[in-house]
Amino acid sequence: MNNENTLPDQTISDVISAVTFDANGLVPVIAQQHDTGEILMMAWMNADALRETLASHQVCYWSRSRQSLWRKGESSGQIQALVDLRWDCDGDTLLAMVDQTGVACHTGRRNCFFNAVRDDKLATIAPVEIDPGSLYDT
C-alpha cells in the first residue's frame, strides 16, 4: 500500500492467504484514523470484503447482522478511504489505517469507543457530532 495505485491481483491473493479467518470465515478489523491514531471502530471482514477493500481502497466489512457485504458509508456517506492495511503476528487480526469522512459510529459520534468510567460511574465521554437520523434517512 502506501500509495493509491491498484494492487496486483496476486498481491491481494497473497494478503488473503496470509490472513487466518475464524470458523465463521471472518477476521476482526480495527479501523484507526491514520494521522491522529484515533481508534474509530472494530468490525469484521470475510475474504470477499478484504479483497474488495484492497482492490477499491475503500473499506468494506462483512455485516454479521445482515449477513452481507457492508460497504462502509454506502448509505451514510461516512466512508473510510484505506491508507494502509496491516495484519498481526498470528494473522488473525487486521489493522486498517483509514481516512474517515465524517463520523465512524452509527450514533453520530466520531468513534465507537465513547463509553468509560469517570468518577466511579459509567459515562459517555464523546458528543454526538452528526444527528444519526440524518445519516440513514437518505
Added chain:
Amino acid sequence: MNNENTLPDQTISDVISAVTFDANGLVPVIAQQHDTGEILMMAWMNADALRETLASHQVCYWSRSRQSLWRKGESSGQIQALVDLRWDCDGDTLLAMVDQTGVACHTGRRNCFFNAVRDDKLATIAPVEIDPGSLYDT
C-alpha cells in the same frame, strides 16, 4: 478510571454488565499505547479477566489457546498498566489504553501489526527489539 484509585466493586460489576460477551464468553480487546496512539495488539477477555484488569490496573487477558487467565507480562515482564478502559457503542469490543513496558508482541516487536504490503509485496515493517528467546526463558 483516569486515576489509579481502586474502583468500587459495584463499578466493576457495572462495567461487566455493560459488556456483551460472545457465545464463548469472550470479548475482543484492543490494546493501545495511551500516549502515542500506537495499536499494540488485540486479544480477548472473559468476565474474570475484565474484573481482574479493572481491580488490579494491570491488563489480564483470557488465553484461548491455554484456556486460562493470561496476566500479560507475568512471565515476560512486558506488562501493560491500564490507563483507561473504554467500550464501544454495541458493548462488544473493549479498548484498553495502556502503558506498555517493553514490547507487546511475543516476536519481540513493539506491536503485533508488523505485516503490510510494500512495493506490491508482503513485507515486515517493524524490527525485532528484544530477542524473543530472552522474553520467555526466564
